[in-house]
Amino acid sequence: MSDNIQTVTVLSKTTWTPNLFSFTVGRPDSFKFTAGQFVRLGVNPSQLKYYQQTEISDDTADTALNEYVFRAYSIVSSPFDEVIEFFSIVIPDGAFTSQLQHLQVGDELLLNTIPFGFLTLARYQKPLPKDLWLLATGTGLAPFLSMLQDLKTWEDYEHIVLAYSARSTEELAYVEKIESLQEDFGTLVDNPAKLIFIPIVTREPVEGTLSERLPKLLLEGTLQARAGIELDIDTTHVMLCGNPDMVEDTKEALKTLGLVMNRRGEGNIAVENYW
Numbered sequence: 001m002s003d004n005i006q007t008v009t010v011l012s013k014t015t016w017t018p019n020l021f022s023f024t025v026g027r028p029d030s031f032k033f034t035a036g037q038f039v040r041l042g043v044n045p046s047q048l049k050y051y052q053q054t055e056i057s058d059d060t061a062d063t064a065l066n067e068y069v070f071r072a073y074s075i076v077s078s079p080f081d082e083v084i085e086f087f088s089i090v091i092p093d094g095a096f097t098s099q100l101q102h103l104q105v106g107d108e109l110l111l112n113t114i115p116f117g118f119l120t121l122a123r124y125q126k127p128l129p130k131d132l133w134l135l136a137t138g139t140g141l142a143p144f145l146s147m148l149q150d151l152k153t154w155e156d157y158e159h160i161v162l163a164y165s166a167r168s169t170e171e172l173a174y175v176e177k178i179e180s181l182q183e184d185f186g187t188l189v190d191n192p193a194k195l196i197f198i199p200i201v202t203r204e205p206v207e208g209t210l211s212e213r214l215p216k217l218l219l220e221g222t223l224q225a226r227a228g229i230e231l232d233i234d235t236t237h238v239m240l241c242g243n244p245d246m247v248e249d250t251k252e253a254l255k256t257l258g259l260v261m262n263r264r265g266e267g268n269i270a271v272e273n274y275w
Contacts, residue, residue, distance in 0.1 A: 002112075004112055004113050004114050005042070005110050006028045006031075006110070006113055007108050007109070007111075008026050008109055008110075008111045009025060009026050010023055010024070010025055010103050010105055010108070010109065011024045011025060011026060011083055013103055013105060016170075017171055018090070019089055020087075020088070020138075020171060020173055021090070021103075022076065022085060022086065022173070022174075023085070023103055024077070024083040025084050025109060025111065026084075027082055028111070028113055031111070032079070032115070033075060033079055034115065035143070035147040035150045035153070036117065036120040036121065036143040036146060036147055036272075037075065037119070037143070038074040038116055038272070039072070039073060039111060039114075039116065040070045040071065040072055040073070041070065041073050041100075042068045042110030042112075043068065043069055043100055043110075044067065044068045045066075045102075047108065048102050048104070049106065049107055050103075051102070069095050069096045070110070070112070071097075072116070073088070074086075074087075074119075074139075074142035074143040075115075075142065075146050076142045076146055077146060077149065078149035079146070084111075086142070087139045087141065087142045088100060088139060117143075118270075118272070119143055119239060119241060119272035121147060123270055124262065124270070125265030125266060126265065126267075127233070127235055127268070129156040129237060130157065130159070130235040130236070131157065131158065131159045131161070131229055131232070132153070132157045132159070132160045132193070132237050132238075132239075133236060133238040133239070134147070134239050135238065135239065135240050135241075136163070136165070136240075137164075137165045137166070137214070137242030137246045138171070138242050140243070140246075140247075141164055141173070141174060142241075143239075143272070144239070145178075148162070148178075148181050148185065148195070149181070149185060151188055151189050154186050154188070154193050155190075155192070156193075157193040158194070159194050159229055160193045160194070160195045160196065161198065161227045161229060162178065163198040163200060163214065163217075163223060164178070164199055165200035165202060165214055165242075165246070166199075166200070166201060167201070168201060168203055168204050169206055175199065178197050181195055182195045196228070196229070198210065198226050198227060200212075200217070210223070210226065214246060214249075214250045214253075215246075215250050215252070215253035216253075218254065219257070231257055231259060233258055233260065233268060237262075237268060238254055238268055238269050240269070240271045241271070241272050247271050251269060251271060254268070
């Protein structure tokens with residue numbers, strides 16, 4: 001096994017819906033990452049308690065269930081937390097998540113301790129930080145929660161808009177945590193950014209909550225009006241994470257509005273491409 005691969009133990013699990021859950025694992029002493037980055041996790045289903053407690057045929061145990069599968073996962077927790085937290089969707093036929101949903105406290109996973117990805121605030125050199133827009137669907141919320149638990153984020157910006165879209169109110173995970181971020185982190189710095197949280201529910205009517213897809217909300221100006229801030233090529237940083245169709249469509253909407261992709265440190269729009 002590579003020196004970069006370490007065994008980590010599941011410490012807790014939170015089930016949000018039948019298809020959404022979060023879990024924490026112990027953090028290796030040497031593991032460091034930047035808020036917004038992702039890592040690769042490995043699971044061997046045959047080693048999970050669920051399968052050890054379930055009768056399965058020898059043929060099944062010797063094949064697909066007895067192999068490690070690795071997938072990329074953004075980190076929810078702060079770079080300074082003592083544990084590492086992840087947010088996962090269950091894909092019914094997915095080789096990884098269909099097994100990972102059976103996690104129990106005490107199960108062991110493999111962690112590649114080399115962090116990956118460039119969806120970090122350090123990528124922005126120009127424009128200088130003023131307004132930060134974090135646009136997420138589903139589990140794409142994860143890297144943004146990590147950023148919002150880093151004091152530097154609160155120090156560097158004047159406004160932070162977190163627009164978080166889900167199909168139902170049930171699938172809007174972490175809302176209580178989001179609503180406490182301003183007090184928990186913003187109060188720890190001088191002149192902190194103002195956090196503007198905009199939940200969006202697309203498949204059920206919720207009074208007072210936006211319901212259209214992010215691209216439409218942006219093109220119509222509805223999201224900007226709700227935030228009370230305009231998108232400006234000279235002052236705005238925008239990050240996108242979530243469903244690939246949302247990322248692509250929202251990216252094009254932002255470009256229509258005059259913003260440009262961030263390349264070599266310059267530009268407004270940043271996305272992550274690990275799907």
